[in-house]
Amino acid sequence: MRLAQLPREFVGAQPILTTLEAAGYEAYFVGGSVRDTILGKPIHDVDIATSAYPEEVKALFKRTVDTGIEHGTVMILDHGTGYETTTFRTESGYQDYRRPDKVTFVRHLEDDLKRRDFTINALALRQDGEVIDLFDGLSDLKAGIIRAVGDPEARFGEDALRMMRAVRFASQLNFKIEDKTLAAIHTHAHLLSQIAVERIHDEFVRMMLGKAAYRGLSMMIQTTLADYCPGLVGHTIDLSTIATVPALAPKDEVEVWAMVAFHLGLSYPDTVEFLQAWKTANHIIKAANQALHLAYAQQYHGVTKQLLFAMTPDTIAAGTNVARMSGYGPDDPNEWLRVYNELPIKDSHDLALSGADLIKKAGLTPGPAVGETLQKVQNAVIDGELNNEAAELLKYVQDKILAKNDTSTKK
Ligand SMILES: Nc1ccn([C@@H]2O[C@H](COP(=O)(O)OP(=O)(O)OP(=O)(O)O)[C@@H](O)[C@H]2O)c(=O)n1
Ligand SMILES: [Mg+2]
Numbered sequence: 346m347r348l349a350q351l352p353r354e355f356v357g358a359q360p361i362l363t364t365l366e367a368a369g370y371e372a373y374f375v376g377g378s379v380r381d382t383i384l385g386k387p388i389h390d391v392d393i394a395t396s397a398y399p400e401e402v403k404a405l406f407k408r409t410v411d412t413g414i415e416h417g418t419v420m421i422l423d424h425g426t427g428y429e430t431t432t433f434r435t436e437s438g439y440q441d442y443r444r445p446d447k448v449t450f451v452r453h454l455e456d457d458l459k460r461r462d463f464t465i466n467a468l469a470l471r472q473d474g475e476v477i478d479l480f481d482g483l484s485d486l487k488a489g490i491i492r493a494v495g496d497p498e499a500r501f502g503e504d505a506l507r508m509m510r511a512v513r514f515a516s517q518l519n520f521k522i523e524d525k526t527l528a529a530i531h532t533h534a535h536l537l538s539q540i541a542v543e544r545i546h547d548e549f550v551r552m553m554l555g556k557a558a559y560r561g562l563s564m565m566i567q568t569t570l571a572d573y574c575p576g577l578v579g580h581t582i583d584l585s586t587i588a589t590v591p592a593l594a595p596k597d598e599v600e601v602w603a604m605v606a607f608h609l610g611l612s613y614p615d616t617v618e619f620l621q622a623w624k625t626a627n628h629i630i631k632a633a634n635q636a637l638h639l640a641y642a643q644q645y646h647g648v649t650k651q652l653l654f655a656m657t658p659d660t661i662a663a664g665t666n667v668a669r670m671s672g673y674g675p676d677d678p679n680e681w682l683r684v685y686n687e688l689p690i691k692d693s694h695d696l697a698l699s700g701a702d703l704i705k706k707a708g709l710t711p712g713p714a715v716g717e718t719l720q721k722v723q724n725a726v727i728d729g730e731l732n733n734e735a736a737e738l739l740k741y742v743q744d745k746i747l748a749k750n751d752t753s754t755k756k
Contacts, residue, residue, distance in 0.1 A: 346478065347473070347476070348470070348474040349474065351382075351472070351474060352388055355388075357425075357428075358374070358391050359472050360423075360424055361428055362374075362472040365430075368405055370395055372393060372394070372396075372472070373395075373454065373470055373472075373477065374392065374393060375394040375469050375470070376390075377389075377466060378390060379468045379470045379476070380466055382470070383468070383483070383486055390429075391428060392429060392431065393429065393430040394430070394431050394454070395431070396433055396453070396454070397432065398432055398450050399411075399418075399419050402419045402430055402432070409422065412429060413431075415448070416431070417433075417448065419431075432450045433451045433456060434448050434451060434456075434460075435448075435449045435457070436448055436460050436503065437449070439503040439504065442504065443540060443541075444504075445503070454469060454477065459479070459480070459495060460494075462493065462494065462511075463485075463494060463507075463514065464481055464485045464492045464494055465486050465491065465492075465514070466482070467480045467494050468482045468486075480495075485523075489518065489520040491518075491520050491521070491523065491526060493523075493525075493526045493529065497526045497530075498532065498533070501530065505533065505536035505540050506537075506540050506545070508533060509537065509540075509544075509545055509549065509570065511526065511564075512530075512561040512565050512568075512570065513549075513552040513555065513561060515552075515555075516553070516555030516556070516557045516560055517556065517557075519555075519556055519557035519560065522564060527567075527568065530564075530568040530570065531567070531568040531569060534568050534569045534572070534573055537573035537574070542575060542622070542623060542624045545574060546623050549574065552565075553595055553604075553605075554596075554598075554601065558588075558594075558595070559587075559589065559593050571584055575619070575622035575623050576619040576622050580609055583609045586608050590670050590671065593670060595666070595670070596663070597663070598629055599629055599632040599633050599636055599659070599660070600636065600667055602623075602625065602629065602630075603633045603636035603637045603664065604670065604671070606620075606633065606634075606637050607671060613637070616630075616634050616637055617634065620633060632660050636663035636664035636667055637664070637667070638664065639652065639653075639660070639665065640668040643664075643665075643675070644668065648681060650684065650727050650728055650729075651727055651728075653684055653688065654691070656685070661682050661685055665678055665681050665682070688727060689726055690727065690733055693723060695733070696723050696733065696738075697734055698735055698738040698739060699719075700716070702739065703715050703719065707739060707743055718742060722738050725741065
């Protein structure tokens, strides 16, 4: 197969391949960018593989950085944008199921391609557009199949994260996993416990954001991969429920986690613990919990203005989407955002009465009563019972709150 035109991203890197070839070496585009180009998808990183050894690469270019010299990667900066070039290599060892103990540089493309994970990722592209397809990756791309290169057992034994990559690609591309490859994932699923949670996290989120997330999730359940992910063991039924959501389409990581926590039926503290076990960033945990709050409110006790006040437009949108995907209203996806936008105040600082006012003008003693009173006033403003005007709020405090209260709150 020969591509008529190379994507723009490859064109910029062509001078590098030309220089390497002129010096008598081979050089190709490899990896995901070749796969995505053939699928007509946008590409994000350009990887170049070459028969030149790292020192040979460095001798040919003026500006290089040793970004991963021990495994053969050199960044070439001669043409503005940095391009990573990696020497053809074989890998061996893998005693930790993560990384090879030994990397050996080789001169033949085939040796480099055959150590790669899946046939669709083992294509090489010459700069004249010719696709080198030694493992029938093109027919798998066409048929929509994720198939390990060579022996699947060996590929997953080398790097257990590849099992998560398989389900992630299945979801992103809406591809099937070939039977032997799927069976090998099942056999090796337990090796996932050797992999750093951060890396599993990445693949899981990307899988959930893929267009066929239901497929990726089902495969995680079927192969028992899910059992080796933090907090998912014993939750097969909950996960299956997510996998059967007809319009499963979380928009971002926050929605992914809120959706999972919602279907796992986690409490707010348990959600924090669950997401911490997944090494999720704190701001995502906070946002996911807010979204979860809205989804539960929608399901059980109803959404209040007080709840929306405590949220942000983003978490409201996320919570609404999670609730709607799960079969709970509102019918109008913008309903809660509209209510939020109409709130008279969006933040405690917007309140036209401060703690200092309460002390100075209403005669409250500094202490807990100040905060409690402000909270009551704020709630009344949010609920639309009071206008957010200083005089009106002060009067309310004097007439409605202090009049009823024990005089000890007064000076
Ligand atoms: N565990 C891995 C990771 C990567 N690769 C090989 O290295 C290439 C580049 O890896 P990476 O950028 O991580 O994945 P991509 O396939 O490019 O997918 P994407 O960048 O879209 O995640 C892959 O295509 C594959 O050939 C591999 O064999 N085994
Ligand atoms: Mg890539």
